[in-house]
Amino acid sequence: xxxxxxxxxxxxxxxxxxxxxxxxxxxxxxxxxxxxxxxxxxxxxxxxxxxxxxxxxxxxxxxxxxxxxxxxxxxxxxxxxxxxxxxxxxxxxxxxxxxxxxxxxxxxxxxxxxxxxxxxxxxxxxxxxxxxxxxxxxxxxxxxxxxxxxxxxxxxxxxxxxxxxxxxxxxxxxxxxxxxxxxxxxxxxxxxxxxxxxxxxxxxxxxxxxxxxxxxxxxxxxxxxxxxxxxxxxxxxxxxxxxxxxxxxxxxxxxxxxxxxxxxxxxxxxxxxxxxxxxxxxxxxxxxxxxxxxxxxxxxxxxxxxxxxxxxxxxxxxxxxxxxxxxxxxxxxxxxxxxxxxxxxxxxxxxxxxxxxxxxxxxxxxxxxxxxxxxxxxxxxxxxxxxxxxxxxxxxxxxxxxxxxxxxxxxxxxxxxxxxxxxxxxxxxxxxxxxxxxxxxxxxxxxxxxxxxxxxxxxxxxxxxxxxx
Ligand SMILES: [Zn+2]
Numbered sequence: 001x002x003x004x005x006x007x008x009x010x011x012x013x014x015x016x017x018x019x020x021x022x023x024x025x026x027x028x029x030x031x032x033x034x035x036x037x038x039x040x041x042x043x044x045x046x047x048x049x050x051x052x053x054x055x056x057x058x059x060x061x062x063x064x065x066x067x068x069x070x071x072x073x074x075x076x077x078x079x080x081x082x083x084x085x086x087x088x089x090x091x092x093x094x095x096x097x098x099x100x101x102x103x104x105x106x107x108x109x110x111x112x113x114x115x116x117x118x119x120x121x122x123x124x125x126x127x128x129x130x131x132x133x134x135x136x137x138x139x140x141x142x143x144x145x146x147x148x149x150x151x152x153x154x155x156x157x158x159x160x161x162x163x164x165x166x167x168x169x170x171x172x173x174x175x176x177x178x179x180x181x182x183x184x185x186x187x188x189x190x191x192x193x194x195x196x197x198x199x200x201x202x203x204x205x206x207x208x209x210x211x212x213x214x215x216x217x218x219x220x221x222x223x224x225x226x227x228x229x230x231x232x233x234x235x236x237x238x239x240x241x242x243x244x245x246x247x248x249x250x251x252x253x254x255x256x257x258x259x260x261x262x263x264x265x266x267x268x269x270x271x272x273x274x275x276x277x278x279x280x281x282x283x284x285x286x287x288x289x290x291x292x293x294x295x296x297x298x299x300x301x302x303x304x305x306x307x308x309x310x311x312x313x314x315x316x317x318x319x320x321x322x323x324x325x326x327x328x329x330x331x332x333x334x335x336x337x338x339x340x341x342x343x344x345x346x347x348x349x350x351x352x353x354x355x356x357x358x359x360x361x362x363x364x365x366x367x368x369x370x371x372x373x374x375x376x377x378x379x380x381x382x383x384x385x386x387x388x389x390x391x392x393x394x395x396x397x398x399x400x401x402x403x404x405x406x407x408x409x410x411x412x413x414x415x416x417x418x419x420x421x422x423x424x425x426x427x428x429x430x431x432x433x434x435x436x437x438x439x440x441x442x443x444x445x446x447x448x449x450x451x452x453x454x455x456x457x458x459x460x461x462x463x464x465x466x467x468x469x
Pocket of ligand 1 (some may be wrong): 105138
């Protein structure tokens with residue numbers, strides 16, 4: 001696309017800032033109201049709360065009076081089960097303007113042990129510039145940031161603006177989005193957009209905004225290793241025939257090099273990040289024991305964001321309590337391979353299997369079992385959305401935005417990419433390193449929340465000026 005990216009003018013910035021100041025107290029009040037609704041999409045919790053939560057979100061977007069349609073939608077999955085209620089609001093683009101899809105989720109994690117909270121999880125409380133409560137950050141702040149930004153857009157650009165919008169507020173993200181795939185295929189047209197803004201991630205800090213540009217993917221593989229037709233006495237045959245564990249250890253030893261980096265040939269490893277994350281910080285955050293060495297080489301962030309990593313996450317073998325002097329004939333293990341952005345999970349799976357079969361010095365019998373594949377994500381460099389978002393973030397936070405990665409996977413993002421192949425997916429959010437999403441004392445940094453609303457408003461105002469002709 002050869003279209004020019006608008007530059008956000010100082011005067012526009014000032015007007016937007018004033019509009020956000022006006023709407024911010026209301027946005028905070030709305031957020032507090034949403035936090036009071038314990039909408040949890042897990043079977044053990046009251047479904048009615050989720051319905052109530054969806055209805056409140058629907059009322060919110062309906063109240064803006066800028067959408068052609070605001071509805072609560074659900075999709076089936078599995079054997080006849082119905083997914084949680086999602087809110088979808090749509091408005092058609094006019095005059096060749098792009099359509100922007102705003103994603104967030106209104107369901108929350110369960111509160112966990114309430115005694116670990118300093119204030120009740122569903123009774124929001126502001127302390128030291130932060131709003132405490134379950135969902136205050138993840139992801140009701142995302143919902144309200146979308147609401148506040150579109151409301152301010154209508155105020156500044158007039159209700160008749162040209163930009164197309166689709167709002168998709170999911171109701172089951174914390175439960176693993178079981179009906180997401182079906183939802184997208186059923187309502188594909190409603191959610192069709194040129195840019196998708198996912199407000200469910202975070203910033204580098206409360207003052208340094210970020211765009212999440214990469215997510216690792218996942219390959220998990222179960223395998224069985226056999227060396228003997230049956231168990232035998234270790235005193236009679238030990239020393240002449242190997243047990244299954246010896247064969248397994250020899251295979252696994254070849255999978256990491258002397259630094260602990262994955263040495264499977266052909267796997268992609270990506271470039272480094274300029275951000276600094278020290279070994280001390282890594283030790284503090286991960287609980288690495290003082291005498292234990294970290295693994296991998298090069299910068300720490302690329303090791304956890306953009307390079308492969310392999311762990312053995314399950315093993316079927318006799319427990320210590322049940323052990324006897326026996327050569328164990330077979331074992332089962334489950335391997336988890338995190339794959340770099342840009343990697344193809346199918347190809348990585350074949351590389352992993354090929355490596356195991358080729359590094360089996362004892363000639364054990366190997367069979368492969370269950371597989372799970374998750375696609376990685378990486379934001380392409382082309383397209384106007386990222387540069388407009390960088391401008392908007394820098395103005396709103398007063399600091400240049402940085403590109404960050406996530407070492408884990410967010411499967412619904414790969415799904416969005418798969419379904420809307422030409423859309424640019426911008427992963428942003430309001431969380432910061434102290435937000436403690438999913439944990440007791442989850443909280444939202446209020447100044448970052450205000451900046452997030454402003455950044456999003458600036459982005460929408462810029463998008464409203466882009467002609468795709
Ligand atoms: Zn979330």
